[in-house]
Amino acid sequence: MILSIESSCDDSSIAVTEIATKKILFHKKISQEIDHAKYGGVVPELAARLHAEALPKILEQTEAYFPKLKAVAVTNAPGLAVTLVEGVTMAKALAIALDLPLIGVNHLHGHIYSLFLEKEALFPMTILLVSGGHTQVIDAHGYKDFSLIAQTMDDSFGESFDKVAKMLGLGYPGGPIVEAYAKKGDENRFDFTVPLGNSPKIAFSYSGLKNQVRLQIEALGDLSEQDRCDICASFQRVATAHLLQKLKKIFKNGAIWEFAIVGGASANLYLREKIEKLCHDFGAALHLAPLEYCSDNAAMIGRCAVDAYARRDFTPFDARGSAPRRAI
Ligand code: KG4
Ligand code: ZN
Secondary structure (H helix, E strand, C coil): CEEEEECCCCEEEEEEECCCCCCEEEEEEEECHHHHHCCCCCCHHHHHHHHHHHHHHHHHCCHHHHHHCCEEEEEEECCCHHHHHHHHHHHHHHHHHHCCCEEEEEHHHHHHHHHHCCCCCCCCEEEEEECCCCEEEEEEEECCEEEEEEEECCCCHHHHHHHHHHHCCCCCCHHHHHHHHHHCCCCCCCCCCCCCCCCCCCCECCHHHHHHHHHHHHHHCCCCHHHHHHHHHHHHHHHHHHHHHHHHHHHHHCCCCEEEEECHHHHCHHHHHHHHHHHHHHCCEEEECCHHHCCCCHHHHHHHHHHHHHCCCCCCCCCCCCCCCCCC
16 A cells, blocks of 8 residues: 655645555545635645644544555645645655655646546546646656646636636635636626637736736726626636637647546536537547546545556655646
8 A cells, every 4th residue: 555645735635545456545635725715825834834733633544554555655846845845754754664665746747647546547648737836738648758738828727716716805715716606607798808819829828817807807896796706707718718729729739539637627617518528529538537636635646656656666765845836
C-alpha cells in the first residue's frame, strides 16, 4: 500500500491506495473553504496553520495501515510554498520513521491521474486541466511523458470564477457559487467579448474578461439578485466559449480519440456539457474523473504514486518542495 498526502493549497487530504489493485482503501479530506471565505481567497499562512492541525488528525486514522505500507507519497510541487512544506515534512518524517521510500508527486500529474483511480492508466490522451492555478491543454503520452499544447497567459479558468464571485460579494470558492447563480440567470443579457477571439494564438486569457465583468458591475451600480445571476450566466457562457473556441482549433489540428477534463473546475456541469458535444462532433471519447475527485485530493496523488512505485521512481530525501507555478 501507498500512503499519500496532499497539502498544496487549502485541502488537507490523506489516502491509502493498494498497489496491486489500485483500490482506494482510505481517503479523507478536510477543506478549509469556510476559513478562507471571509477573505475572498486563500490566505497562505492561515492555510499552513490549518494543515498543521488537520493532517495529524487524519494521519491518526491511518495507523492500522502502517505495517503494510511500501512507500509514502506527497505533493511536492507546484503550490503554495508554506502549505506544501506541511505535507512534505510529514511525509519525510513518516518515511524515515517507517523506513520507506519517498515519492514526490507533481500536483498536476496528480490531477491527470484522477482519471485513472482504481483502474489502469490510458495513454495517449489529450487533457484539458482547469483548476484554480492552471489552465492547460496537455498531450499525455505516458507516465511523466507530457507535452504542453496551450496554457493561460494570465489568470486561470477557476481563478476567474473566484474573482467574479469576489467582485459580486458571493464568497469563496467562486466556481460552484457562480455556476449555481448562472443556472438562474440570462446568459445572453451581457455581451462580453470572447478573449483572443480574433487571435490565431492557441492560448488562453481571462484577465480581460474579468475586467469586462468589473466594468459591468460598476456600470450597474446597485445590483439586484437577478443582475448577479445574469452576470454569472453571461460570464460563464463567455469563459466557456473561449475554452471551446481554442479547443476546436486543437481538435482540427490533429486527430484526438481520447480527450479528458481534469482539475477542480472540471466539476462545472455547463463546461462538461459543452465539451461532451465537442467530443461527440469530433468523434472523440470523453474521460472525466468522478465528481468528488475533481478538486484537490490525496487519492489522485496516491494513484500517480502507484505508477511511480512500479518504476521505482523515488525522490531523494533532500529534495525540496518548490513553489512557483510551473507548466506541466
Ligand atoms: O483543482 P483545484 O481544487 O485546486 C487547484 O489545484 O487549483 O481547483 C480549484 C478551483 C477553484 O478556482 C474553484 O473555484 C474552481 O476550481 N471550481 C470551479 C467549480 N468548482 C471548483 N470552477 C467553475 N465551476 C465549478 N463548478
Ligand atoms: Zn489542484
